[in-house]
Amino acid sequence: MSGFRLPDGGRIDRSRPIAFSFDGRVYSGFAGDTLASALLASGVMIFGRSFKYHRPRGVLGAAVEEPNALVTAGQGGRAEPNTRATDLFISEGLSVTSQNRWPSLAVDLGAAIGLAAPFLPAGFYYKTFFGGPRLWLAYEHLIRRAAGLGPAPSEPDPDHYEHRAAFCDVLVIGSGPAGLAAADAASAAGKRVMLVEQDILPGGSLLRDAATVSGMPGTDWAATVCTRILSRGGRVLTRTTATGYHDHDLLTLIERLVEPGAAPSAIAQRLWRVRAGQVILAVGTIERPMLFTGNDRPGVMLSSAVRTYIERFAVVPGRRVIVAGCTDDMTLTAESLARAGAEIAGLIDTRKGDALLAAQGAPVTAVTAMIAGRKQQIRCDLVAMSGGFTPSVHLHSQAGGDLAWHDGCGAFIPSTSRQSQLTIGAASAAETLADVLAQGWCAGGGNAGDAPVTNAPASSWHGTAAQPDVTPRKAFVDFQNDVTASDLDLAWREGYRSVEHMKRYTTLGMATDQGKTSNIPGLMRLSANEARAPAEVGLTTFRPPYVPVTLGVLAGEDGGHHMAPRRRMVLHAEHERHAPLWQPLGYWHRPRAYPRAGETLHASAHREARAVRTTMGLTDVSTLAKFDISGPDAAEFLEIVCATTVAKLGIGRGRYTFMLREDGMVMDDGTVWRLGETHFLLTSSTGGSDRMDAHLSYARSILAPKLRVAVVNVQEHWAALALAGPQARSTIEAMTGAAAPRHMGASAVTIEGGAGWLLAASYSGERAFELYLPGDRMVAAWRAIETATLAAGGALYGLEALELLRIEKGHIVVGAEASGRTTPQDLGLRKMLRGRGFIGGSALARPALQSVDREALVGLEADSAIPEGAMLLSERGGTPIGHVSSAGERIIGSGGIALALLQGGMLRMGEQLLVSSPTRGIEVPVRVVTPVFYDAAGDRYRD
Amino acid sequence: MLLINCPLCGPRAQAEFNFERPVETIIGVDVPTAELVERLYTRTNARGPSAELWRHARGCRAWLRIERHTVTHVIASVAVWEPQS
């Protein structure tokens, strides 16, 4: 219990105490506290257990870079795992739990029995994943138990999220002195300005290091500037993090309207997409840890973070403090500690040749150091370390900008830009507050002479923490992924010498913090091993997002039933009267079956299908894709798209047709009807309707722009029904009072006052008629036909019965047999092909498509049901030679039937094979047969 | 996400557009098989300027010819597609 709260000071509201719980115990803090500052004030030092080794960990930083103190904020569906305690502002009643420990934070058996440590050296995952399934099977349960972050919530997220788009002339990321000056100048010049700050308050370093700017306290100046920007019509977004810099100056911002785990009054988080004319990156730096043994122990913190806790939160994280480092930042921290009443147990300045060798205890109780040439052990309860500062180049790099090595920082800084980004302030290595303010003001378009002035003394934060003659092998480089210096050395010895290879082999920088504190120390280690300059070794690629982003905010409003618009068919209410089971198909919901009370889906589908075979059935096929194609060159155009003949069709005649992709694979199928000399109707599958629309447009506009033809998508104009069965003809003729067309004939028709088309096409295998009427005319016709159908003992039938009917007839469907990998030959359609002149035709001559070993359509028969999707084997344990694409059962009679894609196809006619589904534990012996199981001659519908 | 300046609609987000294909892969229906394979499958996917066919599918639906740099994504020109001879 070493941390404590100062009696006054800090940017917290002491009039607003806040109670929250951590691992079930109630603590209190003040409004303005982070979870980390509130717990540190209460003397808590251990926040969690590390990822691989379950080492106790405390707080390293004070902001977004924190790798150690990850917690789960909130409960139930609102729980947000892996939240940084340093980036979580407390609210009344907040419930927080620690992670990756069992049974408790204090007693962790994983660490106690050394569960993880012995078997997770560098490259462990790599060796396991690439070492074959046996290694993975051996280690999987251990890995899953030992290595993990917070569990994902299992309940639905009760909160709402939204997306917004915005535009501005100047987008400023970061509201430190540089960003404020730039935004102020730009808005003064009349630019539309957006200023983005990830903290709850503007000011950046001014919140930590007091300074006078423009004659007022720095934090007052920050507030004044923000007010000015707002009054000029600009936007200031606090608690908003720029997570991605994408093409053409589009940035994604995540705005938190409430803290993780808290209940929002309306929206929890907002995703902004901002297109900016200019982007000013004033994103500052992140301090680096020093490498020494035990540098991950609770109580070892970054120097600037210690100062932040004291100056901003009035929390002193320790009473007896070692201050170590390589920059003037350690001096500022030592002064701050002294002012706060802490004892400075030792100053270890690596610039003078001192070295910090090791830290002991958890929380830390002492360090071993080399000071002025003398090795000594010093008691302490806090170590403040400064291993130098790394300019944040993430967004600049995401935008494609180049980096240059900066010796002073010992890190990379932005150099040339590829988009409209400009990096200013500490992120560009600027050192003094006066320089930063002037630079920001000028970047915003202000005159140098008008830049805000400051009285802050010049102080250098440049410096690098090379510790001479020290090789701390067990020092942690990546705290969150538990990667040590020796892991990096091992990877290098094993040949992983490119920085990208080292990253993947050791997992350095691959944790949720994406290496914010570890990239440069890791690079320096590789650089030393390679004996090459860091600039030559280079950095790994920076990719969005800069911080972890919730899935909820990515989904935005598009969750649940808002994910896709639900389209209802014209006849929706007609179906609804029969309380059908609904099934999504394309954008629509179509009846899957119309079960009677107590009837199963299976029984209902068979009853409906039997009605089609024996009397008649009525179904809604309105969702089919439909195109009206007309003009003097309509037939010529259709023969470009369709692989079958079209031009030879007589007026009033139609045919089955199919369309190929350019690579020769069947893309879609349907029917084409010649309604007049220069007028056709083309139908194709529901699910492929958008694709077919684009395909026809491509053919029309790009391939055949000179043809005199108009292609109109009439999918939503025509509603359609199909009446199928032995009594279909008499029913239709009674309704229209005219002779119905013979098979594959079309005639104009008027039913119940609606004028449309009657097409004699059979998908079910029975005599059938499709009736196309304008959507607003269909309801009356449907009601009349439904009444007649039911009176005659027929039934309404849904998609499930349709599936049974078409499988029995061996009709292919797009997505199952026409899987995108099958040619007309594979599907037994070769006889219908024209010779040439259609899309995909010339691809069919490719030698590989002629092979007899290709998977081709066959039928399968069995005594019992055949599992759909299962693989086909010659014998048990054999190599798969195909799969079941569609499976059903005989509608009249019994036994399983299926369509399958089988290597060698019909050459295997009569063979006995095994259908195997190991995941369902099903094996069924099957016979290969012709893929038509019912009325192969078509006597049921031909005239 | 690219910002594409549709000649008919003005600057719009890439989400409104569909990329169709590089212009060099637009092939006629009766192109010889060997040429089809070369132009569709074994073509050079070059770094640098690329002439492409796009469509403002969720906008005016016009087919567009876009000159885009495949590395920098800089768009040199956007024009309504003109049928070639």
Ligand SMILES: [Zn+2]
């Ligand atoms: Zn447009």
